[in-house]
Amino acid sequence: MWRKKTAWLILLGLAIFIKIFSLFPDAVEKYYASGFYPVISKLQRILLGWLPISVGDIFYALVIVWLINRLYKTIRRVAKKQTNKKYWLQALAQLGFIVLVVYVSFNLLWGLNYNRRGVAYQLGLKVERYSKDDLVQVMRQVVSRLNALDSLSRVNREALLRKRNLFNGATSAYDQLARNEPHFTYSFSSVKPSLYSYLGNYLGYTGYYNPFSGEAQVNTTVPLFVQPFTTCHEIGHQLGYARENEANFAGYLSARSSQDPLFRYSVYFDLYSYSRFYLYAQDSVTARQLDAELSPGIKTDYHELREFVKKYRNPMEEVIDHLYGQYLKANNQPGGKLTYNEVVAWLVAYYKKFGAEAI
Incomplete structure (x- = not known):
């Protein structure tokens, strides 16, 4: 249980930091766009660039399959009347956790570039x-x-x-x-x-x-x-x-x-x-x-x-x-x-x- 709480606290902290940090374009340009991001993006390209097939496309396909499977299972449980308040609360908590993971990873890996000074x-x-x-x-x-x-x-x-x-x-x-x-x-x-x-x-x-x-x-x-x-x-x-x-x-x-x-x-x-x-x-x-x-x-x-x-x-x-x-x-x-x-x-x-x- 304490691991879950720790993970939630870390993700929430990072999400809040990212949101506040994004309000300062000069800082984003200096520390993220010209500092952290070039390093992480080069590392990504080094690790996956040599492969002839798109790993990202495969990842998207797996995510879609997983979502369809979860939706199917949920519909079955609803049809069989196997859901209750606890089930929906747990499902909502899982969804919230996934949204936080996506938000934090998206912004750290690239998304903060939307808030940089840029080309001009x-x-x-x-x-x-x-x-x-x-x-x-x-x-x-x-x-x-x-x-x-x-x-x-x-x-x-x-x-x-x-x-x-x-x-x-x-x-x-x-x-x-x-x-x-x-x-x-x-x-x-x-x-x-x-x-x-x-x-x-x-x-x-x-x-x-x-x-x-x-x-x-x-x-x-x-x-x-x-x-x-x-x-x-x-x-x-x-x-x-x-x-x-x-x-x-x-x-x-x-x-x-x-x-x-x-x-x-x-x-x-x-x-x-x-x-x-x-x-x-x-x-x-x-x-x-x-x-x-x-x-x-x-x-x-x-x-x-x-x-x-x-x-x-x-x-x-x-x-x-x-x-x-x-x-x-x-x-x-x-x-x-x-x-x-x-x-x-x-x-x-x-x-x-x-x-x-x-x-």
Whole structure:
């Protein structure tokens, strides 16, 4: 009994400490994001990165099986009228203990990164509200980059069918970036194809990070030109950029630094989509004018992506989108799923500080 009480006290103490600590971004940045987290994340990647299969995906599967089994047993007991007040109190206590374990382990292993200063702080960017003119200027640079990369990105696109080429390419992109920006140094790679890639097509995800195993998973069944930026985005999460807009920006900086034209094409392809979302809401005429400037190959890729999304659209995807949006809001991202698009603000700030050639 005393062991259970001790475990409860330790978990409660850690949970309270984590909550209070998370209120101080400077301390989180200094002691966690730049101190404790890099050590624990590297250790995770050293231990599991060499395995060809995703341990985190297997872990999730086992958890789901366990939950289904517990639910089945509970329903049976209820049906047989074998439950009483003591049973439900014990069940509630077990649930509370599990929630505490998940909360503490999630935050210690990665989740506190939601409360760090992040990319803008590290790069000295002034991220603020931007005008339509600022957005259009950045988008014109993105269109120029996309058009220049259109033909080059198709020369050896099929090479990414070999997943190792995709993952090594993303690692190399971060190596290039880290030469000038050591904050983005990525060592001990642990990027793997998701065991649930086809499921991801129906649920609407292209990749995800598992904080319990330190592995980055990529949906390798989506169109090839989407995968490079997705991979760089997930590595951004591994480096401690928990918020989706910041992981997108880390993905942008790395993919843009790649020597592979398809990686550069992939990131500008996504950035155009994010930027166009905001421009179209303000000025649909200008958005369509920029669309018209895209080369035919790029338009073909956008059509392919739209058809791919349409093929797998289903009611469950909307439910998952809503739940994930609520998760993001609960983790310091009030924009929900629109947080991904907010990378545009970082891009505009980067443009203003370093100029058009930096885009």
